[in-house]
Amino acid sequence: METVKLTVDNKKIEVPKGTTIYKAARKLGIDIPVLCYMDLADLNIEHKPGGCRICSVEVEGRRNLAPSCSTEVFDGMVVKTHSMRVLNARKTVMELILSDHPKDCLICPKSGNCDLQNLAIKLGIRETPYQEFSEMSTYRKDFSPSIIRDMDKCIMCRRCETMCNEFQTVGALSAVNRGFNSVVAPAFEMDLEDSPCTYCGQCVAVCPTGALTEVDHTNQLIEDLSNPAKTVIVQTAPAVRAALGEEFGMEPGTLVTGKMVTALRRLGFNYIFDTDFAADLTIMEEGTELLDRLNRHLKGDKDVKLPILTSCCPGWVNFFEQQFTDLLDVPSTARSPQQMFGAIAKTFFADRIKVAREDLVVVSIMPCLAKKYECQRDEFKVNGNPDVDYSISTRELAHLIKRANMDLNNMPEEDFDQPLGESSGAGVIFGATGGVIEAAVRTAYEIYTKKKLDRVDFKQLRGMEGIRHANVDFNGLEVNIGIAHGLGNARKLLEDVRNGISQFHAIEIMACPGGCIGGGGQPLHHGNLSILQKRMEAIYREDAGKPIRKSHENPYIIKLYEEFLGKPMSEKAHHLLHTHYIDKSKKIIYMK
Amino acid sequence: MSRIKVELRKDQIDKIKEICRSFNNNEGELINVLHKVQGEFGYLPAEVQEVIAQELDISVAKVYGVVTFYSFFTMIPKGKHPISICTGTACYVRGAEKVLEEFKKELEIEVGETSANGKFSINCLRCVGACGLAPVVMVGDKTYGRVAPEMVKDILGEYESQ
Numbered sequence: 069m070e071t072v073k074l075t076v077d078n079k080k081i082e083v084p085k086g087t088t089i090y091k092a093a094r095k096l097g098i099d100i101p102v103l104c105y106m107d108l109a110d111l112n113i114e115h116k117p118g119g120c121r122i123c124s125v126e127v128e129g130r131r132n133l134a135p136s137c138s139t140e141v142f143d144g145m146v147v148k149t150h151s152m153r154v155l156n157a158r159k160t161v162m163e164l165i166l167s168d169h170p171k172d173c174l175i176c177p178k179s180g181n182c183d184l185q186n187l188a189i190k191l192g193i194r195e196t197p198y199q200e201f202s203e204m205s206t207y208r209k210d211f212s213p214s215i216i217r218d219m220d221k222c223i224m225c226r227r228c229e230t231m232c233n234e235f236q237t238v239g240a241l242s243a244v245n246r247g248f249n250s251v252v253a254p255a256f257e258m259d260l261e262d263s264p265c266t267y268c269g270q271c272v273a274v275c276p277t278g279a280l281t282e283v284d285h286t287n288q289l290i291e292d293l294s295n296p297a298k299t300v301i302v303q304t305a306p307a308v309r310a311a312l313g314e315e316f317g318m319e320p321g322t323l324v325t326g327k328m329v330t331a332l333r334r335l336g337f338n339y340i341f342d343t344d345f346a347a348d349l350t351i352m353e354e355g356t357e358l359l360d361r362l363n364r365h366l367k368g369d370k371d372v373k374l375p376i377l378t379s380c381c382p383g384w385v386n387f388f389e390q391q392f393t394d395l396l397d398v399p400s401t402a403r404s405p406q407q408m409f410g411a412i413a414k415t416f417f418a419d420r421i422k423v424a425r426e427d428l429v430v431v432s433i434m435p436c437l438a439k440k441y442e443c444q445r446d447e448f449k450v451n452g453n454p455d456v457d458y459s460i461s462t463r464e465l466a467h468l469i470k471r472a473n474m475d476l477n478n479m480p481e482e483d484f485d486q487p488l489g490e491s492s493g494a495g496v497i498f499g500a501t502g503g504v505i506e507a508a509v510r511t512a513y514e515i516y517t518k519k520k521l522d523r524v525d526f527k528q529l530r531g532m533e534g535i536r537h538a539n540v541d542f543n544g545l546e547v548n549i550g551i552a553h554g555l556g557n558a559r560k561l562l563e564d565v566r567n568g569i570s571q572f573h574a575i576e577i578m579a580c581p582g583g584c585i586g587g588g589g590q591p592l593h594h595g596n597l598s599i600l601q602k603r604m605e606a607i608y609r610e611d612a613g614k615p616i617r618k619s620h621e622n623p624y625i626i627k628l629y630e631e632f633l634g635k636p637m638s639e640k641a642h643h644l645l646h647t648h649y650i651d652k653s654k655k656i657i658y659m660k
Numbered sequence: 661m662s663r664i665k666v667e668l669r670k671d672q673i674d675k676i677k678e679i680c681r682s683f684n685n686n687e688g689e690l691i692n693v694l695h696k697v698q699g700e701f702g703y704l705p706a707e708v709q710e711v712i713a714q715e716l717d718i719s720v721a722k723v724y725g726v727v728t729f730y731s732f733f734t735m736i737p738k739g740k741h742p743i744s745i746c747t748g749t750a751c752y753v754r755g756a757e758k759v760l761e762e763f764k765k766e767l768e769i770e771v772g773e774t775s776a777n778g779k780f781s782i783n784c785l786r787c788v789g790a791c792g793l794a795p796v797v798m799v800g801d802k803t804y805g806r807v808a809p810e811m812v813k814d815i816l817g818e819y820e821s822q
Contacts, residue, residue: 156721231721233722239718239719239720239721239722240719240721241721242719242721242722242724242725242731243725243729244721244728245728245729246728246729254707254721255706255719255720255721255722255723255724256706256720256724257724263721264719309795
C-alpha cells in the first residue's frame with residue numbers, strides 16, 4: 069500500500085495514500101471539530117460534503133484554508149489545526165451559522181444532545197455579531213405522524229439526505245432552493261406525509277440539531293396515567309430492553325428487562341406486558357402462512373406467491389406500499405407484533421378485565437418511529453378507536469423515567485404481568501436482523517416435519533451483513549431463506565422478486581441497520597456498529613436464557629388459541645391479526 | 661403550495677423520454693436534460709420533473725432540488741405576453757427599478773411570476789443592447805424605450821384585448 073508522510077501540529081505521521089487530513093489527525097489523537105461530516109464506517113457510509121467549513125485547517129503553501137474532512141493528504145504536507153488564523157476562521161464560520169439559527173435552546177427537543185450546541189460550547193461562542201445584518205430565514209413546520217421537520221433549525225449538513233437516498237434508497241429528501249432559502253425537503257416541498265418517506269427515522273437518528281425530531285407522546289402518556297377513568301397498559305418491544313440502559317450510562321449490550329418492567333410499574337401503568345408475546349403470536353400466524361404457501365407450491369399450485377416476505381417492520385411496509393406496488397400480494401398478511409398485541413388487548417383482554425375499549429389505553433414502547441404512524445393507520449382502528457393508542461420511542465421512555473426522578477441503575481428487577489407478558493426466546497430475537505425468520509423456522513420446522521428440533525439456534529441466519537442467505541433443511545426439503553436489513557439492501561432482493569429470479573422461499577426484511585436494535589427511536593449509536601453488535605448479543609443472550617425457545621410452546625399462546633382464536637389463520641385470527649396493503653404510489657405523483 | 665395540475669399528453673411524455681435518451685438516461689446529465697426539456701416546454705412543471713426522475717432513475721426530490729437551485733429553471737409558465745424589464749446598469753441608473761415596481765403593482769405579481777389570468781409574466785434581464793433607449797422594457801417581441809412609470813398602464817392596455 070502506498071503511504072504518505074505528513075506533519076500535523078508538529079507531529080509526524082505516515083498514513084495510506086488517499087487518507088483525509090481529518091482522519092490522519094485523528095490517528096494522532098487530534099480531534100478536529102466537524103459538523104456536517106458523518107462517518108458511519110461500519111455501514112460503509114462516509115458523508116463529507118465539506119459544506120460547513122468548521123473543520124478547516126491551515127496547509128502550508130496553500131493560500132486558503134482546507135476543509136480537513138474532504139482534503140486528501142499529500143507527501144510532505146504540513147498542517148496546522150489550531151493556528152490563530154484557523155481558530156479565527158472557525159469562530160467566524162460558527163458565528164455565521166448561528167446567525168441564521170434560532171436561539172431557543174432552552175426548549176429545543178434536541179437540547180443537551182445537539183452537535184451544534186456542543187460545538188458552540190467547544191468554540192466558546194458568546195455572541196452572534198452577524199445577527200443584526202439580516203432577519204433569520206423561516207420555513208413552515210411540517211408535522212407528520214412520526215417525524216417533525218423544523219427547517220429553521222436545519223444547518224444544511226445534509227446527513228439526512230445521505231441516509232434517505234444512499235442507505236435507504238427512499239429518495240424522500242433533497243436539498244432545495246438556494247442561499248438563505250435552502251432547506252432539505254421532499255419534492256415540490258410537499259409535506260413528509262405526502263412524500264415517499266417511510267418514517268424509518270434514520271434521518272432523525274443522524275440529524276445534528278433539532279431540525280428533525282420524533283413526534284413526542286410523553287405528555288399525552290402522563291395525562292392518561294393520571295386519569296383514574298383510564299386503564300393504561302403497556303407493551304415493550306424486544307429491542308428496547310437491549311438499549312435503554314445506554315441512556316442511563318450503562319454499557320451497550322446491558323439487558324435491563326426486569327429494571328424496565330419495574331420502572332414502568334412505578335410510572336403507574338396498570339399492566340406491564342410484552343410485545344414479545346405478540347411476536348410469538350406473529351410466528352403462529354406468519355409461520356402457518358409460510359407453510360401453507362410452501363405446501364401449495366410443492367403441490368404445483370401456480371398461483372401461490374413465493375417468496376413470502378415478513379411484514380413486522382412498518383418502515384418496510386411503507387416502503388413497498390410506495391415503491392413496489394406491483395408486489396402487494398407477496399408479503400405476509402400478518403400484522404406486526406405491535407398491532408397484534410393491540411388487537412388482542414382491546415378484545416380478549418379488555419373483555420377479561422371488563423373494561424370498555426374506550427377506557428383502555430394501549431401504549432407501546434418501540435425502538436421505532438414508523439410505529440407511531442403504524443398505530444394510526446385506519447385498518448387498525450375500530451370505530452375510530454385505535455388498537456394501539458400511541459407509541460413512544462426508547463429515547464422518550466428514558467427521558468420519562470428520568471423525569472419521574474428514577475434511575476434505572478438502582479432499579480430492582482420485576483416480571484411482566486400475565487397473560488400478555490409471557491414470551492418465548494423466539495419472540496425476543498425479533499429485535500435483531502434475522503431474528504424473525506429464525507423464530508419462524510423454529511416453529512415451521514416442527515410443524516412441517518412433526519419432529520422436535522435438537523438445536524434451536526440457527527446461527528447461519530444471524531449476523532450483520534446487509535444481505536444474507538442460508539438454507540435450512542426441513543427433513544429433506546431445502547428451504548432457501550434471504551435476509552436484508554436497510555431498505556437499500558431490501559430493494560436489491562425485491563428487484564429479484566419483481567424480475568422473477570428470486571430463489572428464496574422466504575425473505576425477512578428490516579428497514580433499519582441491524583434490525584430494530586438500530587431503529588430510528590433508539591439511543592443514538594452514531595454509526596458505531598459495535599454498539600449494535602452488543603445490543604444484538606444481548607438479544608440472543610436473553611433468548612438463550614429463556615426456558616421456552618419456540619413460539620408454539622408458549623403456554624399463554626396455546627391458551628389464547630384454545631380460549632379465543634381457535635387456530636392460526638382461523639376466521640377470527642384473520643379478522644384480528646391479519647391486514648391488507650394499500651397502493652400508495654399515487655401519493656408520490658400528485659401533491660395536494 | 662398550490663399549483664395547477666398539468667396533464668401531460670402521450671406525445672409530450674415521449675418527447676421528454678426522447679430527450680433523456682439522447683443523454684443516455686445518465687443522471688449526471690440532469691442539468692442538460694432540464695435545459696433541453698425547458699426549451700421544449702417553456703417551463704418545468706412537477707409532472708415533467710417526475711418523468712425525468714423516472715427516466716434517469718433518480719428521486720423526484722433530487723430533480724426538484726436542482727430545478728430550484730438554478731434561477732434559469734422555472735416551474736411557472738410564462739404569460740402570454742412575457743414582460744422583460746432591463747435592469748442592466750444603464751437602464752438601472754435611469755429608473756428601471758421604479759418602472760419594475762409599477763409593473764409589479766399593476767399586475768399584483770412578483771418577478772418570476774405570472775398573473776392569475778395567464779396573460780402577463782414579469783422577468784428581469786441584463787441589457788438588451790439598446791442603452792440609448794434606457795430604461796428599456798420588452799413585451800413579447802416588442803421593445804419600448806425611455807419608459808417612465810406613468811407609461812406602464814398604457815403599455816399594458818395595448819394587450820388588454822389580445
